Structure formats: C-alpha cells, structure tokens
Amino acid sequence: MPETVEGILFYSPSTIESYLLKNKPNQVAYCIGETTAKEARKHFKEVKVANIPDMESVIDLVNESYK
Structure with missing residues (x-):
C-alpha cells in the first residue's frame, strides 16, 4: 500500500490479517464493528x-x- 494512503476500511478480522501479510499498520483503521476493531x-x-x-x-465514519 502506498505511504500516501491515510486510512484503511476493514469489514472483518480476517481482512486485517490478510492486509498485514504485505503491509504495515501505519494508517487509521476504520472498522465496521467492535469485533473487527478488537x-x-x-x-x-x-x-x-x-x-x-x-x-x-x-463510509460516514x-x-x-475529513470534515
């Protein structure tokens, strides 16, 4: 993921695991719910x-x- 990306949207814990296989957690994590946020x-x-x-x-979050 390019360094210019400021945030990533996650919809399940498994997407976080997959993302971290090839990326660093340097962005804001926007999560659909508390299980994913955990x-x-x-x-x-x-x-x-x-x-x-x-x-x-x-998306609203x-x-x-950015307001």
Missing part, C-alpha cells in the same frame, strides 16, 4: 469504529474524519 487495536495505533455495523456507516 483485532485492529492489536496492530494499529488509531482505530475508529462505525456506530452501526454496515458499510454506509463505515471516514467522511467525518
């Missing part, structure tokens, strides 16, 4: 969790970060 907190310094566990809420 795994992300093991690796990422900054983890944000959507209020409602659906894709639209994760990202948008809030």
Whole structure:
C-alpha cells in the first residue's frame, strides 16, 4: 500500500490479517464493528469504529474524519 494512503476500511478480522501479510499498520483503521476493531487495536495505533455495523456507516465514519 502506498505511504500516501491515510486510512484503511476493514469489514472483518480476517481482512486485517490478510492486509498485514504485505503491509504495515501505519494508517487509521476504520472498522465496521467492535469485533473487527478488537483485532485492529492489536496492530494499529488509531482505530475508529462505525456506530452501526454496515458499510454506509463505515463510509460516514471516514467522511467525518475529513470534515
């Protein structure tokens, strides 16, 4: 992943595991729910969790970060 990427959206713990096989956890992890966030907190310094566990809420969470 290029260094210019500031955040990654994760929808399951397994996607975090796959991401980390070839990438460093230098970005913000935007997570769909608490189970995914629990795994992300093991690796990422900054983890944000959507209020409602659906894709639209994760996108809203990202948008809030850039207002």
